[in-house]
Amino acid sequence: MSEIIVNAVSKTWGGVGGVERISFKAEAGTLLVLLGPSGCGKSTTLRLIAGLEEVDSGMITIGGRDVTHLSPAERRISMVFQSYALFPHLNVAENIIFGLKVRGVGRAERDERLKKVADIVGLSHLLERKPSQLSGGQRQRVALGRAIIAEAAICLMDEPLSNLDAKLRHEMRTEIRSLQQRLGVTMVYVTHDQTEAMTMADRVILMRDGHIEQNGAPHELYSEPASDFTARFIGTPSMNIISWQDDAMLGVRPEHISLVERDGVPATVKAVEYLGADSIILCDVKGETVSVRQTGYCSLPAGTQVGLEWQNRHIHLFDRDSGKRLAGRVAA
Amino acid sequence: MVASVMSATEPKSARRRNWVKSVNAWLLLLPAMVLLATFTHYPIIATLYHSFFSLGRSGPAEFVGLENYRYMLDDDVFWQVLRNNFIFALATVPTSIALALLMAVWVDKKIVGRSFLRLAFFTPTVLPMIAVANIWLFFYTPDYGLLDQFLKSLGFAGHNWLGDPSTVMTCLAVMVVWKEAGFFMIFYLAALQSTPPELKEAASVEGASRWYFFRRVTFPLLMPTTLFISINALINSFKLVDQLVIMTKGGPNNASSLLLYYIYEVAFNFWDTTYAATLTVTLIAILAAVALTKFVYLDRRIHYQ
Numbered sequence: 001m002s003e004i005i006v007n008a009v010s011k012t013w014g015g016v017g018g019v020e021r022i023s024f025k026a027e028a029g030t031l032l033v034l035l036g037p038s039g040c041g042k043s044t045t046l047r048l049i050a051g052l053e054e055v056d057s058g059m060i061t062i063g064g065r066d067v068t069h070l071s072p073a074e075r076r077i078s079m080v081f082q083s084y085a086l087f088p089h090l091n092v093a094e095n096i097i098f099g100l101k102v103r104g105v106g107r108a109e110r111d112e113r114l115k116k117v118a119d120i121v122g123l124s125h126l127l128e129r130k131p132s133q134l135s136g137g138q139r140q141r142v143a144l145g146r147a148i149i150a151e152a153a154i155c156l157m158d159e160p161l162s163n164l165d166a167k168l169r170h171e172m173r174t175e176i177r178s179l180q181q182r183l184g185v186t187m188v189y190v191t192h193d194q195t196e197a198m199t200m201a202d203r204v205i206l207m208r209d210g211h212i213e214q215n216g217a218p219h220e221l222y223s224e225p226a227s228d229f230t231a232r233f234i235g236t237p238s239m240n241i242i243s244w245q246d247d248a249m250l251g252v253r254p255e256h257i258s259l260v261e262r263d264g265v266p267a268t269v270k271a272v273e274y275l276g277a278d279s280i281i282l283c284d285v286k287g288e289t290v291s292v293r294q295t296g297y298c299s300l301p302a303g304t305q306v307g308l309e310w311q312n313r314h315i316h317l318f319d320r321d322s323g324k325r326l327a328g329r330v331a332a
Numbered sequence: 333m334v335a336s337v338m339s340a341t342e343p344k345s346a347r348r349r350n351w352v353k354s355v356n357a358w359l360l361l362l363p364a365m366v367l368l369a370t371f372t373h374y375p376i377i378a379t380l381y382h383s384f385f386s387l388g389r390s391g392p393a394e395f396v397g398l399e400n401y402r403y404m405l406d407d408d409v410f411w412q413v414l415r416n417n418f419i420f421a422l423a424t425v426p427t428s429i430a431l432a433l434l435m436a437v438w439v440d441k442k443i444v445g446r447s448f449l450r451l452a453f454f455t456p457t458v459l460p461m462i463a464v465a466n467i468w469l470f471f472y473t474p475d476y477g478l479l480d481q482f483l484k485s486l487g488f489a490g491h492n493w494l495g496d497p498s499t500v501m502t503c504l505a506v507m508v509v510w511k512e513a514g515f516f517m518i519f520y521l522a523a524l525q526s527t528p529p530e531l532k533e534a535a536s537v538e539g540a541s542r543w544y545f546f547r548r549v550t551f552p553l554l555m556p557t558t559l560f561i562s563i564n565a566l567i568n569s570f571k572l573v574d575q576l577v578i579m580t581k582g583g584p585n586n587a588s589s590l591l592l593y594y595i596y597e598v599a600f601n602f603w604d605t606t607y608a609a610t611l612t613v614t615l616i617a618i619l620a621a622v623a624l625t626k627f628v629y630l631d632r633r634i635h636y637q
């Protein structure tokens with residue numbers, strides 16, 4: 001079992017980009033997701049763990065072994081790249097066993113492991129094909145196969161599903177998650193898609209501008225966002241954040257607001273987005289837009305006056321300047 | 333079925349539009365076609381035609397069938413220049429390709445002064461062959477040329493490099509490699525830069541050494557480029573004869589003459605135009621065979637994307 005510990009690691013390019021003193025731990029056998037908008041340093045973090053980038057300062061250990069200055073190969077990890085990084089001149093089988101060949105694994109063992117892995121990723125019938133003759137999903141599986149045949153305790157993935165269509169993405173994410181659990185590997189998974197993060201992760205690290213914004217289980221990020229940034233990033237549609245008192249902002253999720261006939265916060269319906277199972281009603285509250293989620297179809301025409309209501313236990317307060325969560329305060 | 337119904341119901345105006353489009357396309361192609369026909373296709377046909385006739389210095393040219401070709405096969409000089417040409421190709425093509433690859437891999441790395449190196453390697457390509465030949469003529473000049481001065485300072489005797497049949501080909505080959513390798517390097521460099529960097533990273537995660545990666549990934553991926561370059565180098569080795577005019581005039585005793593230069597001599601020194609036409613047809617046949625091999629056979633074998 002191998003846990004990964006990243007301790008106060010920094011990496012910048014001439015002071016710009018990269019990551020600044022980040023620390024976190026990925027427990028052995030769990031799936032850790034690095035989540036955040038584009039350019040926040042997710043890939044950099046992953047590449048630092050892989051050894052594809054050299055740290056400026058800080059320490060990385062894998063399974064208790066200091067790997068900070070080891071080469072990628074010495075770290076005994078496997079990795080799936082966003083572009084899959086398949087070798088175009090090698091067929092599926094040769095791509096998958098590339099690493100075994102490098103390490104001089106004997107032919108008999110190679111064949112045996114290839115057979116097993118090809119079964120797992122469902123490519124047994126395509127072993128002779130070149131990558132150019134495969135669909136996006138199949139290429140993805142080859143990359144996956146190449147990662148798991150190594151039987152490394154650590155698997156790193158950088159946005160592995162971002163080149164697939166929505167349906168396939170959904171399928172693959174369940175598959176990757178169950179594979180991770182079945183093989184018991186420690187996985188660090190990079191994505192900018194919060195749905196992917198929420199559905200797959202044991203733990204999510206939300207990053208922003210090279211810093212860690214919040215580190216917690218998916219439900220913690222959802223129910224107790226540490227800042228308005230997290231609050232806005234997690235959940236679709238994102239949390240409504242409106243000005244409250246002088247120094248505070250109030251956040252409440254669309255699914256926690258209900259429309260009432262009388263009382264409540266007065267609002268005007270601007271538009272309705274019908275999603276099938278539910279509808280998102282966009283309302284205007286004193287110049288700010290608030291979205292409300294309602295199950296089923298909603299036929300309110302634009303311009304209707306409505307009242308909005310929510311329960312106190314569902315609200316979140318954030319400091320206006322720092323954006324940090326204000327704990328222990330209750331909205332008056 | 334559906335298509336036939338469609339075309340039957342296709343309105344007249346649509347067919348008319350198609351016709352206008354075709355005419356437009358042909359008109360746009362016309363200038364290039366005229367140029368090609370006048371300066372490439374017609375001369376080839378005319379050459380082929382003339383190669384079947386006698387010279388006609390005294391009286392009209394007569395059809396002689398394959399007589400000129402029979403004469404060619406009996407011509408010792410023809411065989412010598414052909415042999416020279418193949419030796420020349422064999423000496424220059426692999427060497428310049430290997431050198432080009434080496435230089436490209438080197439200047440593809442992130443090293444200090446990379447741009448300068450790239451420029452330095454590319455410079456010989458920019459120079460006209462005539463200029464290059466003059467420069468190297470000075471290098472090879474007996475006694476006071478650069479090469480001899482250098483050798484003398486080491487205590488060796490001077491040598492007439494271009495005047496000695498046993499060294500002249502080597503001297504010319506070295507010069508041509510020097511001139512051509514930089515040009516081919518550009519193609520390799522472009523190919524190297526278009527290979528995704530993740531491939532290298534994926535390989536390094538798997539523990540592949542640099543040499544292993546080069547052997548198993550980079551080199552195979554460069555195969556289409558290598559093929560392209562070899563064909564070009566091969567064709568160039570038949571085409572490029574400017575240096576002979578400046579440096580050796582094909583001598584001594586035809587030791588450095590190449591097929592194209594021999595054609596030039598036959599046509600414009602001896603004015604035996606029909607024999608020159610015969611030799612030209614042979615040259616075209618050789619080059620066409622090379623090009624055909626590429627298009628028909630090799631392209632199919634070496635293609636990944």
Ligand SMILES: Nc1ncnc2c1ncn2[C@@H]1O[C@H](COP(=O)(O)OP(=O)(O)O)[C@@H](O)[C@H]1O
Nearest residue numbers: 013016017018037038039040041042043044045
């Ligand atoms: N090789 C590099 N050279 C310079 N800047 C880089 C390099 N790699 C990443 N960066 C910068 O570091 C920041 C984080 O990049 P990255 O980790 O790739 O973000 P993402 O979260 O989208 O994966 C970006 O601002 C990017 O411009």
Ligand SMILES: [Mg+2]
Nearest residue numbers: 042043044159
């Ligand atoms: Mg990234």
